[in-house]
Amino acid sequence: xxxxxxxxxxxxxxxxxxxxxxxxxxxxxxxxxxxxxxxxxxxxxxxxxxxxxxxxxxxxxxxxxxxxxxxxxxxxxxxxxxxxxxxxxxxxxxxxxxxxxxxxxxxxxxxxxxxxxxxxxxxxxxxxxxxxxxxxxxxxxxxxxxxxxxxxxxxxxxxxxxxxxxxxxxxxxxxxxxxxxxxxxxxxxxxxxxxxxxxxxxxxxxxxxxxxxxxxxxxxxxxxxxxxxxxxxxxxxxxxxxxxxxxx
Numbered sequence: 001x002x003x004x005x006x007x008x009x010x011x012x013x014x015x016x017x018x019x020x021x022x023x024x025x026x027x028x029x030x031x032x033x034x035x036x037x038x039x040x041x042x043x044x045x046x047x048x049x050x051x052x053x054x055x056x057x058x059x060x061x062x063x064x065x066x067x068x069x070x071x072x073x074x075x076x077x078x079x080x081x082x083x084x085x086x087x088x089x090x091x092x093x094x095x096x097x098x099x100x101x102x103x104x105x106x107x108x109x110x111x112x113x114x115x116x117x118x119x120x121x122x123x124x125x126x127x128x129x130x131x132x133x134x135x136x137x138x139x140x141x142x143x144x145x146x147x148x149x150x151x152x153x154x155x156x157x158x159x160x161x162x163x164x165x166x167x168x169x170x171x172x173x174x175x176x177x178x179x180x181x182x183x184x185x186x187x188x189x190x191x192x193x194x195x196x197x198x199x200x201x202x203x204x205x206x207x208x209x210x211x212x213x214x215x216x217x218x219x220x221x222x223x224x225x226x227x228x229x230x231x232x233x234x235x236x237x238x239x240x241x242x243x244x245x246x247x248x
Contacts, residue, residue, distance in 0.1 A: 028056040029069040030102040036073025080104040089124040091217040093209045096130035096236040103229040120220035134201035138180025140173040141196040159186035206238035211246035
């Protein structure tokens with residue numbers, strides 16, 4: 001779990017200096033559109049929509065943009081018709097990569113994703129080729145500062161969490177999908193605001209590569225993250241200290 005969390009931190013640190021806010025907002029808008037289309041426009045009755053709105057607010061997306069995206073999802077405003085797709089493949093070194101995307105043109109997206117894999121020395125696989133290497137989990141990250149580990153563990157365990165680990169300056173809470181909302185609500189009721197919270201695909205195993213090989217994998221991950229249709233990228237690469245030093 002800790003190694004997986006490192007990639008989340010790497011992405012957040014890069015996002016701090018990423019000026020392409022419009023691209024980030026476009027991705028978040030798509031997530032809101034699909035969530036509203038599938039579960040309705042009321043965030044109190046649609047947990048997925050509530051999470052999408054929360055992420056949008058964290059990125060300082062204007063309120064009117066959020067409302068417009070919800071209305072597109074519910075059909076009140078006409079717009080692009082996005083569908084959810086996933087892609088699976090292998091990066092250099094046999095590292096598995098799982099991608100979640102939203103697109104209005106599946107033929108275009110799969111062609112572009114395949115090109116990114118090929119260019120990086122990897123390969124796009126068939127559905128199911130790497131999905132079994134990841135588990136769907138709720139992941140909540142909380143700053144270590146100001147929180148007692150034992151008290152925090154008791155709080156989240158009672159609410160249904162599976163585990164709590166410490167990763168540098170962050171506590172990482174892992175939950176089953178079914179209890180994610182309960183654990184998040186328990187934390188907030190206790191006055192604890194996470195720095196990150198959402199459903200993720202957590203690798204059940206990781207692959208450690210020499211730093212130079214790991215850099216090739218990270219280059220592919222970054223290219224995929226930059227693609228306009230890609231929402232999330234998950235990997236089995238182990239982000240150990242040598243790998244983090246190489247990509248810093």
